[in-house]
Amino acid sequence: MVAPKIKKIVNQKQESNEDKLSSLPDCILIHILSFLDTESAIKTSVLSKRYRLLWTSLQCLDFKFHGCSVDRFLSFVNHVLERREHSNLSMFRLSLKEQVNSGFLDNCIAYAMKHKVEHLRIRAYADEHSPLTLPSLLLNSSSLRILRLNNVSCCSIMLPKSLALPGLKVLRLKNFVFSDENYNGELFLGCPNLETLILNKCSIRPDGEVKVLDVKCLNLKNLEIRHWRSPWRCFDEHMISVNAPRLCSVKFQGHIPNVDFKEDIWCLDEVCIDLYCPTACAMVDVSERRRRTSEFCMSMLHQLCEVKSLALSLNTIEILSAIPYLQVYGPSIFQNLRYIKFMAEDKHTVLTIPINTVTPLLEGNVSEITILDLDDPKEQQLLINIKRSRINVMCKDAMISIPIHVMSYILESSPSAELLIVELPKGIVGQDLRRKMFTRKSMYWHAGMQ
Amino acid sequence: MSSSTELTEKKVFLLKSLDGVIFEVEESVAVQLEVIRELIEGDCARPFISLYNVTSEILALVIEYCKHHAETCSGGTSATIADEDLKTFDNEFMNVDENILLELCSAADYLDIKSLFELTCRTLASLIKDRTIIEVRKMFNVENDFSVVEEKAVRKEFAWAFK
Numbered sequence: 385m386v387a388p389k390i391k392k393i394v395n396q397k398q399e400s401n402e403d404k405l406s407s408l409p410d411c412i413l414i415h416i417l418s419f420l421d422t423e424s425a426i427k428t429s430v431l432s433k434r435y436r437l438l439w440t441s442l443q444c445l446d447f448k449f450h451g452c453s454v455d456r457f458l459s460f461v462n463h464v465l466e467r468r469e470h471s472n473l474s475m476f477r478l479s480l481k482e483q484v485n486s487g488f489l490d491n492c493i494a495y496a497m498k499h500k501v502e503h504l505r506i507r508a509y510a511d512e513h514s515p516l517t518l519p520s521l522l523l524n525s526s527s528l529r530i531l532r533l534n535n536v537s538c539c540s541i542m543l544p545k546s547l548a549l550p551g552l553k554v555l556r557l558k559n560f561v562f563s564d565e566n567y568n569g570e571l572f573l574g575c576p577n578l579e580t581l582i583l584n585k586c587s588i589r590p591d592g593e594v595k596v597l598d599v600k601c602l603n604l605k606n607l608e609i610r611h612w613r614s615p616w617r618c619f620d621e622h623m624i625s626v627n628a629p630r631l632c633s634v635k636f637q638g639h640i641p642n643v644d645f646k647e648d649i650w651c652l653d654e655v656c657i658d659l660y661c662p663t664a665c666a667m668v669d670v671s672e673r674r675r676r677t678s679e680f681c682m683s684m685l686h687q688l689c690e691v692k693s694l695a696l697s698l699n700t701i702e703i704l705s706a707i708p709y710l711q712v713y714g715p716s717i718f719q720n721l722r723y724i725k726f727m728a729e730d731k732h733t734v735l736t737i738p739i740n741t742v743t744p745l746l747e748g749n750v751s752e753i754t755i756l757d758l759d760d761p762k763e764q765q766l767l768i769n770i771k772r773s774r775i776n777v778m779c780k781d782a783m784i785s786i787p788i789h790v791m792s793y794i795l796e797s798s799p800s801a802e803l804l805i806v807e808l809p810k811g812i813v814g815q816d817l818r819r820k821m822f823t824r825k826s827m828y829w830h831a832g833m834q
Numbered sequence: 835m836s837s838s839t840e841l842t843e844k845k846v847f848l849l850k851s852l853d854g855v856i857f858e859v860e861e862s863v864a865v866q867l868e869v870i871r872e873l874i875e876g877d878c879a880r881p882f883i884s885l886y887n888v889t890s891e892i893l894a895l896v897i898e899y900c901k902h903h904a905e906t907c908s909g910g911t912s913a914t915i916a917d918e919d920l921k922t923f924d925n926e927f928m929n930v931d932e933n934i935l936l937e938l939c940s941a942a943d944y945l946d947i948k949s950l951f952e953l954t955c956r957t958l959a960s961l962i963k964d965r966t967i968i969e970v971r972k973m974f975n976v977e978n979d980f981s982v983v984e985e986k987a988v989r990k991e992f993a994w995a996f997k
Binding site: 401402403404405406408412415416417418419420421423424426427428429430431432433434436459460463464653654693695723725734736805 | 913914915918932933936937939940943955956958959960962963964967970971974975976977978979980985988989992994995996
């Protein structure tokens, strides 16, 4: 549609020697430089005289250590902070996975906060005996909109018990362990305008006094819990209690967390679930764990039944298939569900199929559906068939396969469903690989059924 | 371009480029250009809006961009599908040479289209990143107006950034 026009212009590539970059006004050039890491931005100072001091007006500072000498990096950061114009900052990022003195981290954060930073992103590794305590300038900031803390060693950054961040919209915590040392239930109450909360690789300390993580955020729109790390033996005991009536989007990835949604969520738009469950482990009863994961996932879906768009990974579908009679969960629970998506790990192609194309197959009226490419009728775009109680969706060399009882249940539960969106993994070349994939999948399936 | 039947249903506006070419756009497209939105709201958009800083070649691209974004956002599909669609479109759209990119960037700034401005700035930054100073100079025709001595002095001044 658009491509031809663009191509036409590309072809008449202008041979002008005009320096259009340097003729841009300072504010635009600085904005372009702000998309670069600070080191690359400063290196542009030798392009020409025009650029020599441009970097000093940067409002975004992005320090990411990826070199060899920590000392050189620390001195670089200090030089920049000393020499830049002391205008306010919109973004400050410090990313270090090497151990540094918490005093340095403290200075950087204090600098960013004094310059009224809006977006602060810290990835830090400090000595566990003297972890970084977040300065009070940060804990009471009115400018902060986005805060991302990544605790490299679990005890590099001390989480405060309470804070007051009235402007905070996005909070992302990685690698934090909640315990009575850092948590008394007040953490999220201090962010009354929080819209997005992402907990990645977090957990509640086992055998401690804290058992429940209270997420009471009345303005929360997006909640993402990834790789929850509370041990399985604490599953019933450790809970995330969510009181967020305005949620629009909920995402889970990794081991299932025990989440209790306190209220009906009427405006829920999107739920995205990519669960993980061990298939073999000497320490746990795998089939018991799988059964409980799937039962808990179903009861959580019940709490989220107002959803309009539901995305399930292929792993999640396999886990759900551990329940032979999903119908016990009742018919038509997802009254508003319009889009159903199956997510593949190595996504390559995305196909959108109207639901009514698939229903004849599930009702047993046909055994195979072929969808042709409208642009090129000779080209077969998609083949859907049923084999060995699984529904297979194939496109060229890529294929996914879903247990038919799970597929039927999802469709029966969603009377308003319109579209099925299927992600297919990257093409598998040749017959051998296709057979390989099929065998692997079916082995997984049998292992899971025992 | 709209047919006459559509004309009666949908409000259209005429945009005149620097080189005098007139483009007809629907309201949903026009309001994405913040400068024009103000004119429309003030009822100063007739008979046509002159855009003195944008050539027809660039304006055609800008309209293409806004049209796609307006259509995708009002298409009624879920937000995730729309987002992915826009991402693919944006990637394809940025597949132009540096000169066009720079002009699109200025135009987006002048017409006040925030998403296009961010997109072009980010793309320009990605062209600068991972290129040596000499390569960047060549790519954008930046004339090195430092003398050899001056350039050495700058490198020395910022030695802490150049290892």
